[in-house]
Amino acid sequence: MRRGLQLVVAFLAAATFLQAQDASKPAPSNVQGAAYPRINADQTVTFRLRADNAQAVTVNLPDFGTVTLAKGDGGFWLGTTSKPVPPGFYYYTVNVDGFTANDLGSQTYYGYNRYGSALEVPGPDSALWAPRDVPHGAVREQYYFSKSRSEWRRIRVYTPPDYDTNARARYPVLYLQHGAGENETSWTNQGDEAYLLDNLLADKRIRPMIVVNENGVVPAAVATPATVAPAPAGPPPPATPARGAGGGGMAGNTFAEFDAIVSKDLVPFIDANFRTVANRSSRAIAGLSMGGAQAMRLGLNHLDLFSYIGLFSPAVGNLDPSTAYDGRLKDAAAINKQLKLLWIGIGTEDRLYGGVKTTHENLAKAGITHVWHEAPGAHVWQVWRKFLTEFAPLLFRS
Amino acid sequence: MRRGLQLVVAFLAAATFLQAQDASKPAPSNVQGAAYPRINADQTVTFRLRADNAQAVTVNLPDFGTVTLAKGDGGFWLGTTSKPVPPGFYYYTVNVDGFTANDLGSQTYYGYNRYGSALEVPGPDSALWAPRDVPHGAVREQYYFSKSRSEWRRIRVYTPPDYDTNARARYPVLYLQHGAGENETSWTNQGDEAYLLDNLLADKRIRPMIVVNENGVVPAAVATPATVAPAPAGPPPPATPARGAGGGGMAGNTFAEFDAIVSKDLVPFIDANFRTVANRSSRAIAGLSMGGAQAMRLGLNHLDLFSYIGLFSPAVGNLDPSTAYDGRLKDAAAINKQLKLLWIGIGTEDRLYGGVKTTHENLAKAGITHVWHEAPGAHVWQVWRKFLTEFAPLLFRS
Numbered sequence: 001m002r003r004g005l006q007l008v009v010a011f012l013a014a015a016t017f018l019q020a021q022d023a024s025k026p027a028p029s030n031v032q033g034a035a036y037p038r039i040n041a042d043q044t045v046t047f048r049l050r051a052d053n054a055q056a057v058t059v060n061l062p063d064f065g066t067v068t069l070a071k072g073d074g075g076f077w078l079g080t081t082s083k084p085v086p087p088g089f090y091y092y093t094v095n096v097d098g099f100t101a102n103d104l105g106s107q108t109y110y111g112y113n114r115y116g117s118a119l120e121v122p123g124p125d126s127a128l129w130a131p132r133d134v135p136h137g138a139v140r141e142q143y144y145f146s147k148s149r150s151e152w153r154r155i156r157v158y159t160p161p162d163y164d165t166n167a168r169a170r171y172p173v174l175y176l177q178h179g180a181g182e183n184e185t186s187w188t189n190q191g192d193e194a195y196l197l198d199n200l201l202a203d204k205r206i207r208p209m210i211v212v213n214e215n216g217v218v219p220a221a222v223a224t225p226a227t228v229a230p231a232p233a234g235p236p237p238p239a240t241p242a243r244g245a246g247g248g249g250m251a252g253n254t255f256a257e258f259d260a261i262v263s264k265d266l267v268p269f270i271d272a273n274f275r276t277v278a279n280r281s282s283r284a285i286a287g288l289s290m291g292g293a294q295a296m297r298l299g300l301n302h303l304d305l306f307s308y309i310g311l312f313s314p315a316v317g318n319l320d321p322s323t324a325y326d327g328r329l330k331d332a333a334a335i336n337k338q339l340k341l342l343w344i345g346i347g348t349e350d351r352l353y354g355g356v357k358t359t360h361e362n363l364a365k366a367g368i369t370h371v372w373h374e375a376p377g378a379h380v381w382q383v384w385r386k387f388l389t390e391f392a393p394l395l396f397r398s
Numbered sequence: 399m400r401r402g403l404q405l406v407v408a409f410l411a412a413a414t415f416l417q418a419q420d421a422s423k424p425a426p427s428n429v430q431g432a433a434y435p436r437i438n439a440d441q442t443v444t445f446r447l448r449a450d451n452a453q454a455v456t457v458n459l460p461d462f463g464t465v466t467l468a469k470g471d472g473g474f475w476l477g478t479t480s481k482p483v484p485p486g487f488y489y490y491t492v493n494v495d496g497f498t499a500n501d502l503g504s505q506t507y508y509g510y511n512r513y514g515s516a517l518e519v520p521g522p523d524s525a526l527w528a529p530r531d532v533p534h535g536a537v538r539e540q541y542y543f544s545k546s547r548s549e550w551r552r553i554r555v556y557t558p559p560d561y562d563t564n565a566r567a568r569y570p571v572l573y574l575q576h577g578a579g580e581n582e583t584s585w586t587n588q589g590d591e592a593y594l595l596d597n598l599l600a601d602k603r604i605r606p607m608i609v610v611n612e613n614g615v616v617p618a619a620v621a622t623p624a625t626v627a628p629a630p631a632g633p634p635p636p637a638t639p640a641r642g643a644g645g646g647g648m649a650g651n652t653f654a655e656f657d658a659i660v661s662k663d664l665v666p667f668i669d670a671n672f673r674t675v676a677n678r679s680s681r682a683i684a685g686l687s688m689g690g691a692q693a694m695r696l697g698l699n700h701l702d703l704f705s706y707i708g709l710f711s712p713a714v715g716n717l718d719p720s721t722a723y724d725g726r727l728k729d730a731a732a733i734n735k736q737l738k739l740l741w742i743g744i745g746t747e748d749r750l751y752g753g754v755k756t757t758h759e760n761l762a763k764a765g766i767t768h769v770w771h772e773a774p775g776a777h778v779w780q781v782w783r784k785f786l787t788e789f790a791p792l793l794f795r796s
Contacts, residue, residue: 031511032617033511033617049497050496050498051495052497054495055451055453055495057497094499097451097494097495097497098450098452099449099452099492099494099499100448101492101494101500101501102499102500102502104498104512105512106513107513108506110429113431114432114502115429115504115505115506136541138538138539139538140536140539141537141538141586152529152531157536165671167565188539219430219431273563274562
């Protein structure tokens, strides 16, 4: 290309860029320096990818829809959502000629059993979890040994801003779990847990607390060494597992393993290694979706450990309190006395809404005290972030 | 497909899988449950991806080579490296019809200015950074406010296993930097920094220390608000930036910014918020590649802050001690007195080897005391992990 033409092209590109400047900006979920995806002034979102020889390129946001990209110049494909994208966090994949992958312009978030792309569209609620000029806590990535699994396990632990300087203070602990296909990084990465808690604390809406995130997706069994017996026969798993596939966190067997991990290994480790208040009045367990089902079972199985239970859009539908959880809910008066809080929240557009509402109604009929919280929204992180801002202020008040 | 045929196919798949069982295993860098990439018994590596309608699929490992995949059944593409892959950590991308992306079977690591895939091939040296049944430190992800940038910045801080329980102890600090296109997560994620230090400490080879990782890729300037003046005109950056592109960490101007971040903001923050020994005898600065160049400049600019300097495969070639760094190396006797250690390591197959060796020779000629460490290997993480196991034991001995 000749120099003159280069200048013209540079000028046109600059003009386009300046025009675009006012109208659009990179998504905050992009990696440093990535210009796309871009959020436009009307809150539609534009994706741009390079795929020189592709025949078809789509971007797929399970909680929003599919965007078909069109081939432009220089091997780049471009496409904009047909309608504004409501504020929130959206997992997405790119599909190029049948290949499902990340957009390398995005940061990665563990969901659907993989580190994938996501789009964050800010909105009025984002102020709740936006980084503000307030004291910040720390998130520790830490390993501990689980005797029940015979393995080192990775957890994340949020400690409040004054944890290191206020060396004699002891803190209550919230055990907070993710959903199927996610892991111990999800509450801090896609849930903005740390910023959100920093803000609630700065606004004096919560008591300072430690928050612990484990990985609730426990493989069905510890792998048997190949020299002893072969693994169960079967074809290799698909390269792109579906959400929840392979997790099995809902099955009875693996639930029992997670119960043992938390109650026998994790809670004692946290109490031995952090300055906690080590009693049931200062322990809460909560989770979203699959993690909500786990929180309910763990909380009821271990009323000696926990006195607060939080269920965010939980996979706990059509509950019958007279038979569920080995009859642990049968005696309403006893449960009401033991639990300081049973909190259930669900989005009105959530696919689990009907079943969870029936659970709420059945609990109410059985006389089991609980907080019922309906809010707009589907089965998405935007709802769970807001639930945490509603739930955390109710904890550790007595 | 008829049921009978399904059974035959399932049987053949199972037989193939059982046969493969003894011969191959998923790479340790895969996400939980992902069967591919697989490391075979002969240390070749097999990749497998689904791309139903693709015309060409390759896997590209910049530090090894390209693997061309062949289309098999069910939309899957399969390919094996033509030779064994030496032990180490390999960034890789997948290219499908001109589209560059991740392999969703891999965990993601920040390098080349994006969160991309990588392949870990274990070998004898892996014992140095393998998780062992020893006390483990924690890695904190933490934010601090940088006055010189007017922004909250994210760092990682490794604290040794006894940091929380030994509440009166104070610790020396190593500031340890990544290379171009990487960030503050790279030393813990691809460098296995925490496990490696845990092991060295368990073997009594190092003194307990705090290790701090910052993001040395500083954009050229804080963005000016659009209402005041438009951002510099130019076309949007490419969707897939090249390694080091956009970083600019080597340019004089942005180096000055990183110098201010570390010396004015980071060191005071660490000393105020961690139990450090806050003097130059207990502070080291080291880095790899671009980070090595930054460590050398920062260390020499701030001899009041640092007394140990470590350069791992540094971008410091053909150094002339009589003129470099504003003459700070001119007086060999003075520098030798002030620096407790100047350590320079390089792989003999590194593309920077010649220039760095000349730097070493010029320093020797000028009478500047330093440790020169040559080892087999290229410009790769496997070498830098080993350099850390050589360098850390020499720190904080007097």
